[in-house]
Amino acid sequence: MNYEQIIQLALERGFYFPSCEIYSDAPAGFWEYGPSGTSLKNKFIELWRRELVRRDRMWEIDGSQIMSKSVFVASGHLSSFADPIATCQKCKSIFRADKMIAEITSIVVPESADLSEFDTIIKEKNVTCPKCHGTFDSVRKFNMMFKVGIGPQSEDAYLRPETCQSIFVDFPRLFKTMRGKLPIGIAQIGKSFRNEISPRQSLLRLREFYQAEIEVFCNPNKLNDLERFSEIENTELRLMTDDRIQVMSCKEAVDSKVLPNKLVAYYLGILVEFYQKTGIDISKSRFRKLGEKEKAFYASSAFDFEVETTVGWLELVACNYRSDYDLKSHSVTSKEKFEVLDDNEKVLPHVFEISMGIDRSLYTILEHGFREDKENDRIVLSIKPYLAPIHVGVLSLVKKDGLAEKTDEIFLNLRRKFDTFLDHSGAIGRRYRRLDEVGAPFAITVDHQTLQDDTVTMRMRDSMNQERIKISELEHHLENHVAYP
RNA sequence: GCGGAGUUAGUCCAGCCCGGCACGACGUCAGCUUCCCAAGCUGAAGGUCGCGGGUUCAAAUCCCGCACUCCGCACCA
Known part of the structure; x- marks a missing residue:
């Protein structure tokens, strides 16, 4: 299994493909998600919301992609990026x-x-x-920022090179109006834009890409004062320092000072628990502590979450302790006040950031889920059922004798609740193979017995085993098996 | 950006040297067949031959330029 096979699958099964491909002036570094890719992406984002945003009671916002020049004067991107x-x-x-x-x-x-x-x-x-x-x-x-001209005077503005700037800029209003209390995470999913000199490898290095960023605002004096740390204290992290991966619990990492404090350990802990649920092989992952020269200009300490793929170690998430770099500089440039009260103490919050690359994560899910089943001569995308673009294929074994009509009836009852795919035509084995390739975990098939006793067969993607199940129990059964964990 | 290799249907590709109706397979669609894993039969659709220019009666083929993809270098918040 390799990069070539993944991109082939992506092109043939509607996961992703080059943007503007029918025109010869299509620039490199822009890709589109097809139906399968969009469905996978939406489900990945929902999982992210469940496991990070809702779990930690963060606020999610949706900021604008074009931001004023002053934002990037303050952020340092105009001079440093x-x-x-x-x-x-x-x-x-x-x-x-x-x-x-x-x-x-x-x-x-x-x-x-x-x-x-x-x-x-x-x-x-x-x-x-x-x-x-x-x-x-x-x-x-x-x-590396894209400059855009606003209005007839073409005033300078920029496409954001990272989504987090709107979180920083919006922080004073959000904290006041949403009744904030430190520490508080503010999250955002959206597109960012970087004019890479040489984009490469489809989703892995794009000029326009999705980020899911979380900025945790915290009191720098209370980084070890975090009750919810107990939720993850036994969660194992694979931490890489000095070219060596050590596996240790979050608690051990803090106690041994491999991680600087409980707050950082807590967020790395819930991050790794999230990635476990995406189906990415955690045994092929590491948090790599970045050296002084590798760190971004705003980071005082940084851990990259990296995953091993056939194209090498891939950075999926950058975790940066940005201290008060952003709030301080926005405060100076804008004259807005960013200090907040925390237990009657006036503090300028520090920021710990979890900056996730969605496109790269999706690629890794595809690669780690891709399986060549040589024995049965098929390609199977063994991804988690709740992430599958299609939850269930609804098939008639043959078209005649009223089987097609019965199949349609079942399909109509399921289609609002699940991502379904109705298919009547061709050999049954071929139809199963197609569903295997888009990762559909289940296929139900209407056969002649269905007309007698109202049962259908349900085929499992990974084992190819089948069981008979009552039509009346289908919905409940599917609900249980495609639900988020 | 540099160097190398490529670009022909949804996919894989033949044809290019030596200019003359663009070949085949897979896939897709329709029909037949079929009581469960890419079977078979019949038929069909699908092409700016990467883009632009040049040479020529005639260019997928020869020449020039460009773009994109892949590999390497460099770059990578």
């Missing part, structure tokens, strides 16, 4: 200016330095193109 780039005048090769200078002259110029500093060093040290020894144009910044 950009790479200094040097272009060779002769061969047009493009290099990261800071990396190239460091390599050739061993002089370390910080990435965020003034552009003229790069030019000065390039001139003084006579740095030329590593490929053709041509001379360079002036160093410029390539900002």
Whole structure:
């Protein structure tokens, strides 16, 4: 099983495919979800809501994707979310200016330095193109945000490069009007946009992608004062520090100081419990503590939740302790007050963030669920029943003798409650195979016995076993088996 | 962005060297058959041959440019 097979399945069975594919000017890095993919995504998001938002009583918001320039002045994205780039005048090769200078002259110029500093060093040290020894144009910044023009005057604004900025910007109003009490999580699902230099591998590196972000606002003096920690204290985490994965409970992780405090451990704990329920193989996962150089510019400590796939370790979630970086800078830029009362103590909350990549998570669910059943010559998507795009196929064994009509009747009774697929045509085995490929956990089939005793067969996707079941019990039976855990 | 390899129906692909009606399989659809796992028979639909330009009486095929995909480099909040 590999990446190629997953993308083939995705294209053939309506999970996802390239955007604007009929036109030759379709830019890279944009993909669409088809019916199966959309159904899977909706169910994944519902699971996320159940296991994180509702479980922790977070607030969920839905902010706008276009945000004002000031937001990104304050957030630092305008200056920091950009790479200094040097272009060779002769061969047009493009290099990261800071990396190239460091390599050739061993002089370390910080990435965020003034552009003229790069030019000065390039001139003084006579740095030329590593490929053709041509001379360079002036160093410029390539900002990874998409700029948009608002209204007839085309005022600068930007597509958000992460969903969380609206959570920070909205925090003062939300905390006041929703009767907030620290610690409080604010969650958001939505699209983010990054102008990647080189998008790759379909859903794994997109220019337009879905994030599910949670920002937990907390009192920095009470990070170990968390009653609900007991819910997850025995939950096992696979923590990677110094190139080694250690499996330990959340409690052990805090006690041994591998994790800085109970608040961080609690959220990593409920996160891993969520991922267990997605069917992703947790034994192929790790929380990797990022080193100083790998961390984002706003993070004071960071753990990536990574999963092993056929294309290597894949970062699904970035967990960043952002301290008061965001609230402080928005407060300074906007003059809005972000301090809140916590037990009569005035505090500027710190933020712990759980920033999930939905598209990558969905890819991993597909890959970890993909099974080549050689014995039965079939491909099976063994995903959790509650995530399956189709819950149940409704089939007639043959069309004649009134079986089709009976099948239609059953279908009409089920279609509002479940994601169903009605199919009368072709060989029964072929129809079962098709359902296996979209991960439908059940298929019910109307046969001649149905007309005599009002029972149908129910076939299980993974085992291919069948049992007979009364039509009157179908709904109840399915409800039990496709319910969220 | 760079280097390499590719791009022909929903999918896999033949044809390209040597220009002359775009081939086959799988899949899809309809009918027949069929009492449970990709069976069989009959028929059908489905193509801007990645895009644009050039050469030619004639281009999937030869030439030029571009885009996209994959691999590697670089990049990756």
